[in-house]
Amino acid sequence: MRERIESALRKGDAEYTEIRIESAISSWVNFRGEQLDNIGSSKTLGGIVRALVKGGWGYATFNELDDLEIRVKEACESARLVGKEESKFAEVEPVVDEIKATLEKDFRAISLSEKKSVIEEYNKIILGYHDKIETSNVGYSDSFRKIWYANSEGTYIEDERPDVVVFTSATAREGDNVQHGHESLSGSTGFQIVEGFQEKAGIAAKKAVDLLSAPPVTGGKYTVIIDPKxxxxxxxxxxxxxxxxxxxxxxxxxxxxMVLGKRFGSDILNIIDDGTIPGQLGTHRYDDEGVKTRKNYLIEEGILVGRLHSRETAAKMHEPPTGNARAIxxxxxxxxxxxxxxxxKGDATFEDMIKDVKMGLYALDCIGGQTSMEMFTFSAAYGYMIRDGKIAELVRDVVLTGNVFETLMNIDMLDNAVKWAPGGPxxxxxxxxxxxxxxxxGPHVRIQNVIVGGRQQ
Ligand SMILES: [Zn+2]
Structure with a gap:
């Protein structure tokens, strides 16, 4: 494959040319209520050529490898048609590398019927949990992608990217009151992460049923502690x-x-994007331009210090590339x-964070949200009131809204461990x-003066 890709690249006459080829095999299973709603598998192969001439990009996608050289020529030709100015593309050292996936239990060796029976068991746990459970949405998906990336600067990378997801969702109903509970997990280490999810399926069902009898949170301004998710x-x-x-x-x-050097929060606040953390969902050794990923501080000790770049935005803004150019x-x-x-993380404990809160809210998990420029609205899956420094009753309909910059300034405590969300579909x-x-x-984060929607007093 390498020889084939590199010989095609040599036919390019643009300032910069790259080829990215992807083969993927995937499978999925989905139950909705008692019905097996969707089950299947697929195998795909395709690629894209991208060429740069005078600041203009030309593209050619393909599903056959036979005419790779023609696609390279086409992309270069398109680039020449759009290019009108000077190209801006940050310099990166060429690399040659091969990344092999390590799967503890290879999902490609497990039959679709076995995957189905594992998922069916979780679905039955939810449907059988309580007579107030109305329906379920329980499923699984996996994919094993192999990417070949090469460019005209001499970079050549082969990268295997496996992905497995299990998700369980329960819907409980009592009259007009409809509540949901969900638990999911995704990862890149193999099918074993899907096994043993019985307890989680039960937790999803229990949450939906418990929320039926929880009151909606009373709207207002609170000291809020958000969970790591x-x-x-x-x-x-x-x-x-x-x-x-x-x-x-x-x-x-x-x-x-977003001016670098501007204060966005107190000294305790650090926000980071890091593509190198082992086992995390967004982790890759290289991005999709062959740039090594790295730990990028966005906010350091309260100050805006960085942002995320492709090679092109880095050059345009005279900042270093950060390894954040990605394609789905x-x-x-x-x-x-x-x-x-x-x-x-910070250095407080969860107990420190709640002990002086007379009346506040502990908000957990996220079931949706919207952002529009600097304004945000997030729906937590559920919450608990904090009364006189102690966790009190379960509440539902927890919606947090605000301005992101004001909210960052209002963060006043962080507990001492970063936890990662389990992922899902x-x-x-x-x-x-x-x-x-x-x-x-993130850690647990305490924020002052958060507007919490819900039933008004
Ligand atoms: Zn996003």
């Missing part, structure tokens, strides 16, 4: 996307707001994306590229 979602959705340089570069208001598949060009984004969406795997993490 919500902290990770906040770091990613509310702040991380604003650190993607293509977005900053194209947006005048963001250029004014061979049909797509790499764009600036996060890898594993987290708020770093889906992932980060940007433009036409949905479902990118990213890691979300």
């Amino acid at each position: 919500l902290a990770g979602v906040f770091a990613h959705e509310a702040f991380g996307h604003l650190s993607e340089s293509d977005f900053v570069y194209e947006n005048e208001r963001m250029k004014e707001l 598949g061979y049909q797509h060009q790499p764009i600036v994306r996060m890898t594993n984004t987290y708020i770093d 889906g992932g980060c969406g940007k433009g036409a590229q949905q479902g990118l795997r990213t890691g979300l993490g």
